[in-house]
Amino acid sequence: MAPRKILDPSKLGQAFRTLSTLNSTAKPATQNAMPECSFLPPAYKGPDYDKITDIRKKNLTPNIVSYYKKPLLIHSGHMQWLFDHDGKRYLDMFGGIVTVSVGHCHPKVNKALEEQVKTLWHTTNIYMHPKIHEYAQRLTDKLPGDLKQVYFVNSGSEANDLAMLMARLHTGNYEILTFKNCYHGMSPYTMGLTAHSTWRFPLPGVSNGIHHVMNPDPYLGIWGGSACRDSPCQTDRKCECNSESGCSAASEYYKQLEQVFKFSLPRGKVAAMFAESIQGVGGTVQFPKSYIKKAAELVRANGGVFIADEVQSGFGRTGEHFWGFEGHGIVPDIVTMAKGIGNGFPLAAVVTTPKIAECLGQALHFNTYGGNPLASSVGLAVLDVIKEEKLQQNSLEVGTYFLKALEDLKQKYDIIGDVRGKGLMIGIEFVSDRVTKTPLSVPHVLEIWESCKDLGVLFGRGGISGNVMRIKPPMCVSFEDVDFALTILETVLSDYHIKKQRSWNRNIRK
Known part of the structure; x- marks a missing residue:
């Protein structure tokens, strides 16, 4: 399979880091990394965010734990895309915990x-x-x-x-x-x-x-x-x-x-x-x-x-x-x-x-x-x-491309200890030390995971130490979707690497 050109995260600009622009109705020129989607979600008419949060605390059992520091209120879905109550669009790379196989609200x-x-x-x-x-x-x-x-x-x-x-x-x-x-x-x-x-x-x-x-x-x-x-x-x-x-x-x-x-x-x-x-x-x-x-x-x-x-x-x-x-x-x-x-x-x-x-x-x-x-x-x-729709074949082709590109990322960032999987069942294991394979601590994994969400891509997590990024999207995802996800992931890993280097430098100066 011929290599595809991955977008350079350094050219995306600060505006690319603002999730509020990643939605179905507004997309500045600097946002071209997010693939087009012609679907417009219906207007949200449910209880407001604070009311939903209050109901969740009072009326749902405490074992129902939400992803992210500020949980998403998902309102609508279309194929590989999810939309929150404000209409902001996210690329779903976890498929409702490997459950949405052919696409959210598939027409057929x-x-x-x-x-x-x-x-x-x-x-x-x-x-x-x-x-x-x-x-x-x-x-x-x-x-x-x-x-x-x-x-x-x-x-x-x-x-x-x-x-x-x-x-x-x-x-x-x-x-x-x-x-x-x-x-x-x-x-x-x-x-x-x-x-x-x-x-x-x-x-x-x-x-x-x-x-x-x-x-x-x-x-x-x-x-x-x-x-x-x-x-x-x-x-x-x-x-x-x-x-x-x-x-x-x-x-x-x-x-x-x-x-x-x-x-x-x-x-x-x-x-x-x-x-x-x-x-x-x-x-x-x-x-x-x-x-x-x-x-x-x-x-x-x-x-x-x-x-x-x-x-x-x-x-x-x-x-x-x-x-x-x-x-x-x-x-x-x-x-x-x-x-x-x-x-x-x-x-x-x-x-x-x-x-x-x-x-x-x-x-x-x-x-x-x-x-x-x-x-x-x-x-x-x-x-x-x-x-x-030949989704098994799509899983093979798009998934293999994804895996190979993640393997390239692994060569650039030493916190990636392992990339594995087949088709569109993929895992990335984050480590603090490649030799000892010590799991990257959960706060650091969460920082990476949350940042990907903030930039419009939803990944899952797993592993006994919570340090594995689980990638199992709807099987309708395209090469363009993968390119976007890779760009976001590299942007986040690059930022993480820079922060870690600065922290080391400060400690050395002390």
Whole structure:
């Protein structure tokens, strides 16, 4: 792919630093870096900002935490753009936490929902309605092998919750394996799967039968090198891999997994192993090549099923494949999916084989809203848009370009310790020391993150230390959008570097 010219942040001027000019109606000549958008948001008619803030404090539970020092009051969305209550425009590079897959308020998805609203809202599955059947066939047609039966739910937590139940019922085993640094949900059941202390409450029984195994992280883990990841970007570590023995890091991490089977599992038996194809909340962590395939084989050899969590990595986001697990060369026994499946509409699913699905016949099991006519209509439209607008291909091309450009930024700014990902699932790990990989402290990360927002670009954050910038935009983003995001990021990093240098100089003079 031919290199594209990135705008020079030094030419943007002080006016470029004022967010008030980055809106849908006013754009001075110095603001040409922000791509054009012909959409005009409707006028905001809700409660004023202070009233909203007061309601949030008094009437919403305190665990609902807002991004940014002064939280945004988002009023309208269009494709890759978000607009606040004042009409200011932002480039959304986080997609509602990797949830908006084809674009905010995509016209075709909106139309499908509107038409269904006029026809039938809800019946539950005690009656048949056409949309759930049309969608079930279309969705399972996208999956390989015998993954042909689907159960619809409303969220990723519900999907993983059900997958746990199915795995234990089907196998007759109880123990479940997940990786340290993983995120699989926050229901009381799935909280045990999640291995992030920040997402866990001190409740008894949450982790019963669940084992968190060593995370095979080529950047921060014990083993890893410069050829271990399935990514355009690799770590700076020396690599021990060779064509004959394959990935050395994968082999070493696999030995650690074998130790869990040997010492921690009753008779070595297991019900299931869960794995995100690329860890999302954990900071876009990728596993060494061939590790997941070996792990799945080990799990099955010991009576278990392998469960692929595609909540964030599915539906074409990784570019090369429609499903993230395809990049690992496996066909899972169970696949869970949510977020991008409905472009923000409450929709999720568990897909498995007919043989495994039989276990749910042991008792009644019911989800009131799962597969309702509205959600099924939205799901069908999302599949149509991904195909018609070639968004998987766009994820590959635009995402690869983005990753390569971020790798160039890494060479210029030593606070970037690692750039990783595939397609439009990207992470940037900020460090205070590249050699020790010490995470950049949260106040400094927040300074960078807030400054990007002030200049019109919304990124996410993640990682156990909160030092990873998560980039997972709607898959409709363009090269021009990426150029703008890169310009903003380089402007902010340049300013940060200058401030740090001045601080050092002052300390030396003292």
